Amino acid sequence: MKISQRKTGVALSYAGELVKVLVNLVYTPVMLRLLGQSEYGLYQLVYSVVSYLSLLSLGFGSSYLRFYSRYKAQKDEDGVAKLNGMFMLIFCSISVICVLCGIVMIGNIRGIFGTGLTESEYATARVLMGLLIINLAMTFPNSVFNCSITAHEKFLFQKLLILLQNLFSPFLTLPLLIMGYGSIGMVSVTTFLTFALLLSNMFYCFKKLHIRFAFKGLKIALLKEMWVFTFFIFLNQIIDQINWSVDKFLLGRLAGTTAVAIYGVGGQINTLYLQFSSSISNVFVPKVNRIVAESNDDTQLTRLFTKVGRIQFMVLGLILSGFIFFGISFVKIWAGPEYGASYVVALLLIIPVTVPLIQNLGIEIQRAKNMHKARAVVYMAIAIANVFISIPLIKLMGPAGAALGTAISLVAGNVIFMNWYYHARIGMNMIYFWKEIAKFIPALIAPCVAGMAVMKYANITGLVQLAAFAIVYTVIYAFSMYFLGMNSEEKQLIVGPVRRILRK
Template identity: 60%
Template sequence: MKIKMNQRKSGVILSYISQMIHILSGLIYTPIMLRLLGQSEYGLYQLVYSTVSYLSLLSFGFTASYMRFYSRAKASKDEGEVGRLNGMFITIFMIMAIVCLFCGMVMVANIESIFAEGLTANEYSIAKILMTLMVVNLALTFPNSVFDAFSSAHERFFFQKLLVVLQNLMNPFLALPLLLLGYGSVAMVSVTTFLTVAKLTTNIWFSIKKLQVKVVFNGFHFHLLKEMWVFTFFIFLNQIIDQINWNVGKFLLGRLSGTAAVAIFGLGTQINSMYLQLSTSISNVFVPRVNQIVATTNDNRELTKLFAKVGRIQFIVLSLVLSGFIFFGKEFMIFWGGEGYGNSYYVVLLLIIPVTVPLIQNLGVEIQRAKNMHKARSMAYLFMAAINIFISIPLINTLGSVGAAVGTCFSLVAGNIVFMNWYYQAKIGIDIVYFWKEIAKFVPGFILPIVTGIAFNYLFEMNSLLEIAGLVLIYAMVFGASMYLFSMNEEERQIVKGPLRRIIKKRDGRR
């Protein structure tokens, strides 16, 4: 038990380290990569990547079902059953990999039809190479995901997260020298594919030699496939929705506006992806608590208080980043991305402002799943994602990359904010009025940061990244102090005081 607890703690720590490395490497490596590639080739890379990523839907959400069925087979204490389950999952995902390769090669052969007149002859030549490599890389991720699931099932989180950390570290270090030598986006994808092969090889070795995973390729219980499909269907719908919301804009821009517009939109979505990562680490800690409440008392008042408590903590973190980006983001995007990426600022705002609401409410997703009431959310999001496609086309024709962001913004507001807040109140039993009253208590804490942000924009020209970084640091200190003094409750203040007390005690102990 102690070993498993240590594995969980190590896994959590490495997960945070991995996120930090991913964000920092993006902030440091991306501007170098943008200047070495140029806007056109970066846009081409983003366009091909967003198109190939739709093939990931071939997993149909089955990866998420392994843990459920493994736990059930393990509980029966039948090692043969566990082996057959492992064999069936490996077989299924190998078939998926083969189908992915076949579909990908069809896409490569018909690449001119996919992108219509959006690319030049030279861009089509590079796009074919990129697409071929990306398809191979994606096909390898299917069996890779099964061996990742084996590590999770055996609670070997340290090994699993260590691989992710190494992958995030090695990617820019291996790609950058090749970019400097002039190999372009092909080198980037080649490095990614090489690392995927290395990860798959390591995963297979670890599963066989260290975990001694039993695999049996006969005697499958095919009736399990139907049960798995029922379990994963709405997870599959969510995957479709994510693909539409975050990638369809790039595809439509590629067909209608060209690679430069894709590059501007793609850089904005990269910042958005970093923003999305900030919220999940906090809410994930409370998932067991949600399931415990639903399983024992199903007390909606208790769930509402927990929902608001977590939402307030997430709001503090996200509102700091959001407000800081509003005040300093435009100059940052120009210095970070380059002169041609000024419109990426508006793309980012149109994405992160509406997505902030579902992010501070993402514990509600776990409440829905615990109550088995998550189907309506998936169907509503699917409908709004389809609307996103239809309204984005005319908007792209008039506003380019910003138009694609407006379409996604509309989808997020209508589905993730309006519908979901009604659904929480009317169907789930969460007191959403109480939630927003709790969030509204932060208003006094915003007065000083807003005044500071406006003053900084009026007084300083922000002529370098170093100057922007200094102003952001001061702004963050003002924001934190103002929230602590005027908006945080006593429990939130204790969260801040706890680490400070430990630091002071350690310092005093050394004297």
């Protein structure tokens, strides 16, 4: 049943991401034109500032599965109930703190954004900040229910909910944009959907999973142990916030909202890319924690790490190579000619992040083994360096300079350091991992030749023409991967469901 849930979860994850991409292809260009470059840049700027309040979670959400797995292995249901109660108290307290911090931020909005905004932009920014703070405050208690659903490996419900959210968001937002409500209408819809998601998760957890909350007899020693474990996850969250949000803040201070908008489009492409990688690895998190809790078998973990990494590489390889060949045409057609510079921003972000994305199950292995401290410390130093590198690069190159500073930090920390750390300290056989990834090289030759031919000889000017070339490229990539790249187990993941459908 759990294997079926994992397979269905992976399928729904990719379906959700595919729907999100298709919806964005239609929705984003309309949204950009209705908002205008300046207001879109303002929205991105406010969002990047408010997102820092997500650090109030202190990394506690990521520790739930580790402690849940421990209690389940001991068959301690009372321990699970107390764990749920402790997490709920923690996150409800964080929600209150989030709102209080938000009130202070709104009162000091001129000090936060400096002199880079007009009076009307300051007024809009206050409303956006208020709505985004309410939205964020609701995500904290929701994370308790969401973690519980993940721990029970009920991926069908979880991924279906995300799929519906991706569908409803643009359909509810567009009428408000057309009516002239702008970015405020857009954020109002996001807040409403977050509330609906919270209610749905609560209903499922209480009615279907029958989870219990115990608020008496909470163990202070457990809280101390959780804090020691989560502190370094908290550092990683700070690092992610610096790497993915500080660029917009620096651009807003140094270059204005138009530069933020150009970076924002490239960043949005990078965000979609990041989500595609986590679609499969997320459903294996409970299995990783179970292996570590029961046997801590490094060979078994390496095989799982490599298996997931290969599948992620096949998916991300298609997206990355396709974007390299068709990205400049895509960005100009999709977002508009004025966003052409976003292509370079997106490339500088997604190329270096590809290596850690195919290895992101390793983050969960580190946490399950409680060996994530060194990564956090090294990444923190690199993230701080990223800020100091990005400032002169922004003055020199604008949005591309901000992305280049992030790219340098990603290569230093996520590629060079982490591969050494996985092999030398965590126990992963990275030589085996990279040998398995290198087996895909012959399968990449045909698609790359086709892509370079299109770049050289084709003049893509419309969305239909772009879609036609993209479909042909995808077919070439898929056939090349199937016959030259996939192993027998990976082929069975495709052939098995097809055979079952044909039999029916």
